[in-house]
Amino acid sequence: MIEQLSWKVGGQQGEGIESTGEIFSTALNRLGYYLYGYRHFSSRIKGGHTNNKIRVSTKPVRAVADDLDILVAFDQETIDFNFHELHSGGIVMADAKFNPVIPEGKGVALYAVPFTDIATQLGNPLMKNMVAIGATSAVLDLDAAVFESVVVDTFGRKGAQVVEKNMEAIRAGAQYMKEQLDGSTKTMKLAKADGKRRMFMIGNDAIALGAIAGGARFMAAYPITPASEIMEYLIKKLPDFGGAVIQTEDEIAACTMAIGANYAGVRAFTASAGPGLSLMAEAIGLAGMTETPLVVVDTQRGGPSTGLPTKQEQSDLLAMIYGTHGEIPKIVMAPSTVEEAFYDMAEAFNLAEEYQCPVIFLSDLQLSLGKQTVEPLDYDRIEIRRGKLMNGELPPLPDKDNFKRYEITPDGVSPRVLPGTKYGIHHVTGVEHAETGRPSETAANRRAQMEKRMRKLEHIHFPTPVHKQLRHEEPDLLLVGFLSTRGAIEEAMERLEQDGVKVNHAHIRLLHPFPVDDVRPLVEKAKRVVVVEQNATGQLANLLKMNVGHADKIASVLKFDGNPFLPGDVYTKCKELLAQWPPLKISAMM
Amino acid sequence: MATFKDFRNDVKPNWCPGCGDFSVQAAIQRAAANLGLEPHELAVISGIGCSGRISGYIHSYGFHGTHGRVLPLAQGVKMANRDLTVIAAGGDGDGFAIGMGHTVHAIRRNIDITYIVMDNQIYGLTKGQTSPRSAAGFQTKSTPHGSIEPALSPLEIALSAGATFVAQGFSSDLKELTSLIEEGVKHKGFALINVFSPCVTYNKVNTYEWFKERLIKVSDIEGYDPSDREMAMQTVMKYDGLVTGIIYQNKEQKSYQELVPGYSEAPLAEAELKMSKEKFAELVAEFM
Numbered sequence: 001m002i003e004q005l006s007w008k009v010g011g012q013q014g015e016g017i018e019s020t021g022e023i024f025s026t027a028l029n030r031l032g033y034y035l036y037g038y039r040h041f042s043s044r045i046k047g048g049h050t051n052n053k054i055r056v057s058t059k060p061v062r063a064v065a066d067d068l069d070i071l072v073a074f075d076q077e078t079i080d081f082n083f084h085e086l087h088s089g090g091i092v093m094a095d096a097k098f099n100p101v102i103p104e105g106k107g108v109a110l111y112a113v114p115f116t117d118i119a120t121q122l123g124n125p126l127m128k129n130m131v132a133i134g135a136t137s138a139v140l141d142l143d144a145a146v147f148e149s150v151v152v153d154t155f156g157r158k159g160a161q162v163v164e165k166n167m168e169a170i171r172a173g174a175q176y177m178k179e180q181l182d183g184s185t186k187t188m189k190l191a192k193a194d195g196k197r198r199m200f201m202i203g204n205d206a207i208a209l210g211a212i213a214g215g216a217r218f219m220a221a222y223p224i225t226p227a228s229e230i231m232e233y234l235i236k237k238l239p240d241f242g243g244a245v246i247q248t249e250d251e252i253a254a255c256t257m258a259i260g261a262n263y264a265g266v267r268a269f270t271a272s273a274g275p276g277l278s279l280m281a282e283a284i285g286l287a288g289m290t291e292t293p294l295v296v297v298d299t300q301r302g303g304p305s306t307g308l309p310t311k312q313e314q315s316d317l318l319a320m321i322y323g324t325h326g327e328i329p330k331i332v333m334a335p336s337t338v339e340e341a342f343y344d345m346a347e348a349f350n351l352a353e354e355y356q357c358p359v360i361f362l363s364d365l366q367l368s369l370g371k372q373t374v375e376p377l378d379y380d381r382i383e384i385r386r387g388k389l390m391n392g393e394l395p396p397l398p399d400k401d402n403f404k405r406y407e408i409t410p411d412g413v414s415p416r417v418l419p420g421t422k423y424g425i426h427h428v429t430g431v432e433h434a435e436t437g438r439p440s441e442t443a444a445n446r447r448a449q450m451e452k453r454m455r456k457l458e459h460i461h462f463p464t465p466v467h468k469q470l471r472h473e474e475p476d477l478l479l480v481g482f483l484s485t486r487g488a489i490e491e492a493m494e495r496l497e498q499d500g501v502k503v504n505h506a507h508i509r510l511l512h513p514f515p516v517d518d519v520r521p522l523v524e525k526a527k528r529v530v531v532v533e534q535n536a537t538g539q540l541a542n543l544l545k546m547n548v549g550h551a552d553k554i555a556s557v558l559k560f561d562g563n564p565f566l567p568g569d570v571y572t573k574c575k576e577l578l579a580q581w582p583p584l585k586i587s588a589m590m
Numbered sequence: 591m592a593t594f595k596d597f598r599n600d601v602k603p604n605w606c607p608g609c610g611d612f613s614v615q616a617a618i619q620r621a622a623a624n625l626g627l628e629p630h631e632l633a634v635i636s637g638i639g640c641s642g643r644i645s646g647y648i649h650s651y652g653f654h655g656t657h658g659r660v661l662p663l664a665q666g667v668k669m670a671n672r673d674l675t676v677i678a679a680g681g682d683g684d685g686f687a688i689g690m691g692h693t694v695h696a697i698r699r700n701i702d703i704t705y706i707v708m709d710n711q712i713y714g715l716t717k718g719q720t721s722p723r724s725a726a727g728f729q730t731k732s733t734p735h736g737s738i739e740p741a742l743s744p745l746e747i748a749l750s751a752g753a754t755f756v757a758q759g760f761s762s763d764l765k766e767l768t769s770l771i772e773e774g775v776k777h778k779g780f781a782l783i784n785v786f787s788p789c790v791t792y793n794k795v796n797t798y799e800w801f802k803e804r805l806i807k808v809s810d811i812e813g814y815d816p817s818d819r820e821m822a823m824q825t826v827m828k829y830d831g832l833v834t835g836i837i838y839q840n841k842e843q844k845s846y847q848e849l850v851p852g853y854s855e856a857p858l859a860e861a862e863l864k865m866s867k868e869k870f871a872e873l874v875a876e877f878m
Contacts, residue, residue, distance in 0.1 A: 263666070
């Protein structure tokens with residue numbers, strides 16, 4: 001019996017690798033297992049190696065597994081590319097069609113299974129994926145029937161015959177594999193899961209659902225990897241709420257349209273990735289200057305320029321904090337789990353309205369696209385708070401006076417009225433302006449308005465700016481990260497603890513304004529601090545040094561090869577850093 | 591009932607005396623009053639440049655945005671509140687250079703707003719550089735030997751992009767311009783109104799006199815039918831774009847808002863932001 005399994009299916013892009021992983025993992029999720037998936041893919045539709053690595057566990061998991069128990073290969077390239085991940089006792093099941101070979105001497109068993117032949121005999125060679133799922137079920141000692149509900153959901157609309165054919169393919173794969181398994185290969189029987197039905201979703205699903213729950217009723221966006229799923233979900237669902245999505249001509253239009261809609265009173269947003277955010281920089285400045293609420297999602301991917309469009313990276317951080325000309329109040333937030341992505345996205349709309357400024361909601365490719373089991377989401381936790389938005393009738397103004405939309409107030413936030421409101425007329429401009437919104441370039445007004453805008457975030461209320469796991473009063477090591485590295489850091493932390501290292505963990509959820517008061521004591525009490533992040537220059541580490549100091553005890557573990565951090569990466573590099581502390585080099589690159 | 595005076599405010603425009611933009615300002619104020627609007631029911635969204643200041647010179651809601659992005663801003667406003675009358679306004683550089691991508695797509699999208707371009711064939715606020723509307727050979731600070739690029743034709747572009755309302759006016763004819771704006775606002779869809787609005791400081795070629803000698807009204811062309819797109823295109827090409835009036839109008843095409851599935855009849859800004867627990871459970875169940 002095993003508590004955990006790591007399974008990977010690979011082949012050429014466009015031959016159903018994604019749906020194989022999808023059907024396999026959805027079925028296991030329905031049995032109550034916790035799943036964590038990561039897709040390796042390229043920016044093309046057909047051809048090129050792709051794989052889907054799925055971790056199955058009886059307990060929650062939030063990281064890609066270090067190694068592999070089972071590899072399902074539809075071509076030799078899949079074996080060549082992924083074999084190194086298999087541990088001794090692992091299994092390769094490969095399509096007999098291409099006469100698969102594996103390197104010798106690692107204790108890995110190879111089974112050449114006629115995936116394609118069996119599928120062809122059953123009437124459709126495309127069902128080779130189902131045969132592979134069946135073969136897997138034999139190794140796991142799972143009844144092929146567990147896949148039935150997913151097969152019905154996937155193929156039901158094509159008719160009962162298609163469903164039955166696919167089930168037949170699964171059963172045939174299971175039967176064939178059962179006959180091949182001899183005493184030399186252990187079956188990998190998973191310990192029973194708790195049978196609870198949980199959600200199984202990608203981060204982008206949670207972001208999109210969080211947006212609707214948070215009252216977003218308009219979205220303007222331009223397609224881009226890895227953000228498009230957010231727009232696609234809203235296109236499907238917003239008609240139920242009277243809302244609309246416009247696919248714009250570019251990201252400048254998307255961001256500006258969202259600003260126009262927010263100005264007129266709708267909770268509106270856009271979502272993109274680095275290249276789109278670069279184009280939006282000027283518009284984000286407009287929202288800051290005009291104090292218009294705005295939510296922008298940045299699902300980070302490998303940069304710069306087109307970079308690695310389908311790969312994991314966290315290199316937009318400083319650009320998101322500083323990326324507009326001039327100085328504006330801005331909130332940059334970063335959830336550390338899919339559950340948080342849901343709640344935080346809803347909250348982003350509250351913050352945007354309460355502080356009347358742009359909110360950048362950061363994600364990264366691993367969080368946005370990794371499909372995983374998600375704990376139940378509680379809609380009762382969602383609040384709608386609209387800040388100083390004026391409701392109802394306003395008193396008449398003196399003749400032709402403007403409403404003081406930019407009134408100087410103690411907290412810097414001014415009353416806001418929506419266009420269409422009687423006695424609320426005011427001007428809005430990206431030019432420096434006085435309290436009524438009319439342009440003004442006087443030095444006194446400039447100082448007053450600049451200070452007012454900057455004052456807004458001095459006392460920002462953000463419920464959990466840092467996710468903390470504090471086990472020790474004075475730890476040997478504080479691990480710091482943001483976004484999807486949380487799982488890898490948590491697992492590395494356990495291994496380091498087993499080695500006798502006292503470790504605390506801080507995952508930053510509010511990156512700007514930086515939660516100095518929350519983070520400083522953690523850094524002060526730690527002997528050493530290692531910041532784990534997916535970029536080449538240590539952006540979060542630099543932000544930490546800038547805000548809390550202690551540069552002499554902060555080192556970095558960096559990874560920027562496009563692949564997610566594995567728990568073993570973090571563990572090994574922390575060990576290396578601790579062995580040579582103070583570090584000769586300030587960072588340990590992967 | 592509001593009169594055009596109710597759409598005036600006490601801000602003194604920073605336009606040069608004699609600037610064509612004064613007439614556009616007056617025409618918007620008159621058209622708004624003639625349409626029976628109250629000042630708070632109108633939102634004037636403007637771009638950057640001399641012309642972009644217009645939203646600050648009208649007593650109504652106004653948003654002065656970024657250079658070239660007046661149309662995305664205005665479309666967002668209209669999508670959020672379909673009861674507002676939204677007029678977008680800007681210059682030829684704003685709409686046909688930096689913002690051309692948005693102009694073409696706003697035209698084909700056909701959201702129910704009115705877009706007025708104050709076309710002076712030059713960049714005024716930056717003190718006299720060539721515009722995409724400057725004719726080949728036109729000498730400016732940025733084209734001291736004369737522009738070597740041909741002028742683009744906004745009317746031809748609009749017609750080929752699927753416009754449902756294309757009109758052209760002239761600052762010297764306030765009456766016609768006011769009526770064009772009224773018709774543009776009444777049109778159910780995107781209305782483009784290009785206005786020859788001379789720059790008296792930097793454009794010494796395309797002056798009031800120059801236009802008066804050349805412009806003809808389409809209503810004076812015998813048999814002119816503004817619902818005939820082919821005739822509209824031929825006429826624009828024949829007269830090198832120097833025509834005024836409603837050049838083309840398609841009254842059959844539905845506006846974008848009428849075609850969006852499920853789009854709220856009431857202003858979206860008034861939408862309920864909460865949902866029932868049952869609805870949430872239904873959304874969640876799809877991920878099980």
